[in-house]
Amino acid sequence: MKKLALWKIRLVMFLAVVGPGFITANVDNDAGGIYTYSFAGARFGYTLLWTVIPMTISLIVIQEIAARMGAVTGKGLSDLIREEYGIRITFLMMAALVVTNFFNVIAEFAGVATSLELFNISKYVSVPIAAAVVWVMIVKGDYKFVEKIFLGASLFYVAYIVAGFLAKPYWPDALMGFVKPPTIAMMKNNDYMYLVVGIIGATIAPWMQFYLQASVVEKGVTAKQYGASRIDVIVGAIFAPIVAGFIIIACSATLHSHGHYNIRDAADAAQALGPLAGQYASILFAAGLFNASLFAASILPLSTSYTVCEGLGFESGLDKKFGEAPVFYWLYTLLIVAGAGVILIPGFPLLKITILSQVLNGILLPFVLVYMLLLVNKAELMGRHVNSRLYNVIAWFTAGAMIVLTVIMLRGF
């Protein structure tokens, strides 16, 4: 009894300090992320680790910008784009976001399917149930409560950090991987470039920026109290790439170094946790992936509906009835039903589509970034909270680099 109470107190204390920044970063390590990092590690070993450090810096800067805009203006990103750049730009941006996020939703349900397949539960059973649970939970249930449960469960990610150590990677090589730039030969390898864009897209997903800014606004953070939020955002933005890095290391040390270059299904990916959990690796992997997928599968369609409806001026909000906010509910329902539905197509390439979704994130990212940067540099909007020069340099560089990487990647196709 006493033990339970103590555990409860600790959990409550943990959740009390956790804010939008940390939550956002955690949702970032969703099914798409886990598979992309795993695949990257298995396929190319440590040679993709160089992406982690610049990516972390970019993520900190970008998330900080989104949170700051939310705190200063009290408005969502799609609202601001609409007010400053008109309906046409907003519409195009929202259309691109819906398409990209649709693939992300598919990836989340693919995560549900593959994680439960490890327990021999057919996707024809798990996916429809998961879709129904997600829909009902959000529409009828208490979202804040759900968020906390998933967040507590996302500590599963720590397993990768432990597994990364237990796998006894050859550390000099692994550490060199963080600083060694790719060779020209690698840059010419289509699969390699595809994964570079995918890894970045998985970590710095466009929809996260909309989601984070909206969360900050919803939490009622103002410019005055922004200091505390900034810490929350930075901590979250460091945590997410660390997990990403360790997934790559774990997969590299267990799969790549044993000549197992390709991940065909979830059981392959679960092997990375072998050094930690041995024969229970697949259970640990499945639990982590299932949690991450279900969490993201509930947040993603919801956040997409909010963003689109706000930007285009439709009624939105869970406190409204279906008839009062039809576009909001239809879009939300459609993303879930269609996203889960395509998974049920026999022979659907789950893993391929999952990684493709992260690549699409990477392609859309610079466009979102450009508008974020234009907005955050407007003095009439941000006052003295406009971007510093360093921030501008880092963020513009990220946008530029993503465009260049995308072009290099697409040239190979």
Place this chain on the structure above:
Amino acid sequence: MPTLALSDLLGLPVYDSAGGKAGRVREVALVPQEDQNHVSAFVVRTLDGDRLLSTSTVKSLNGGIRSTNSPENWAPYGSSEGMLLLERDLLDQQIIDVHGRKVVRVNDVDLLADTGAYGSILLRIGAVDVGARGAVRRLLKNVVPNAALRPLLAKIPPKMIPWEFVNLIETDPARRVRLKISSDRISKLHPADIADIIEELAPAERDAVFQGLDEETAAHALEEIDPKLQISLVSSLDNDRAADIVEEMDPDAAADLLGDLPREQSEQILEEMQPEEREEVEELLEFEEDTAAGRMTTDYMALSPHARVSDAVEMMRNFEGGLESMSTVFLVGDAEKLVGAVPLAKLVLAAPDTRLAELAAEPLISCSPEADEKEVAEIFDKYNLLTLPVVDETGALTGVITADDVISILRSKL
């Protein structure tokens, strides 16, 4: 009277008196100081800079704008001071739909063209388009040929807000005054609707709308607003104005609000208040918020049991508290001791000279100041009450809890 969409007007070619092309429309301007409804000028982008073409020299709008003179006579466009620019200030921005009682985003503006004196054109704002029609028109303009676009638009049912029901939101106080953007229209709404609208807005707009309200409206709206926002709204006011608003509030709502504010600020506000209101609120501030005393109001009606119905009616005429506390007249004896309660319905049905003591409802229900919220709600439910008197240990009436407070308690627990 043909209607024109603002989005169609923007970019329209402008011709001078000789028929030569002088430029294109960049903005449509209103000078609200002179006329709230009519367009006063077009900002025209010409080869030598932006110029202001007054609508009084426009003779036709068909197939482009035709002016009666040439660009040399059009004033150079300097600043937008004093002007409401429809593209910049209205398109894609949020406005308050006073009729539908909500915040909406503008997709397009419908203008009505009349012929004025000497054949000039009078362009009046008819309505603001917040529906799909305006959105589709702006999305597809110059993408889909006009011949195909028009029938498509005709199929979309319009969603218009007549201009007289539009309340603009302007965050800059100086500009708000200059443009005569008032909150008259929103002030006519029910305080609960105003509260909903304010809650929907971003902080800057929220403060702007709230600051535009008169004290009484602001006070009633504030009572309905989420406590967290109450604090941020009141913090944006100077203490003098905050005190004026708090004075107008129901004392128990005022006490709740001041109790939530930082101590220093609430003391400064109390200092600015009238002594009478201050005393009432200070008394209530002593109590814990989730007890009967913390929920009660001190604005209630009390008379001697010997008073007559006509006295009660007279008292009601002069009563300044909320309508909800008028549903019961309390009877108090010496030292404010509660001896009875008369429901409003009984007063209405009785003859004017009936003694109130004869009308008192049995049994007399009351609770102690320390009673917790749950107990209060249970008493209301058990006895089907509209009001519940709060009585201290000496039996003296100290305040009254009304049914609306109980509903708030219950809702916060849902």
